[in-house]
Amino acid sequence: xxxxxxxxxxxxxxxxxxxxxxxxxxxxxxxxxxxxxxxxxxxxxxxxxxxxxxxxxx
Numbered sequence: 406x407x408x409x410x411x412x413x414x415x416x417x418x419x420x421x422x423x424x425x426x427x428x429x430x431x432x433x434x435x436x437x438x439x440x441x442x443x444x445x446x447x448x449x450x451x452x453x454x455x456x457x458x459x460x461x462x463x
Contacts, residue, residue, distance in 0.1 A: 432441040440450040447453070452460035 430443055433444055434440070435442050435448040435451060435453060436456055437453040438448060438451040440448060442448045442450075447459050450462070452458055452462035454460075
């Protein structure tokens with residue numbers, strides 16, 4: 406089994422972990438009510454999906 410010869414430096418370790426960040430969700434305005442929503446989802450405000458009513462919202 407391979408064993409590291411040298412200890413990984415803090416700079417090397419931290420530069421490797423630089424990409425472990427969270428990204429903000431991509432939100433687009435609903436074409437029907439202009440409320441922000443995730444792209445491939447039914448709008449929670451009006452219930453529309455692809456410009457037609459998918460869910461009845463009270």
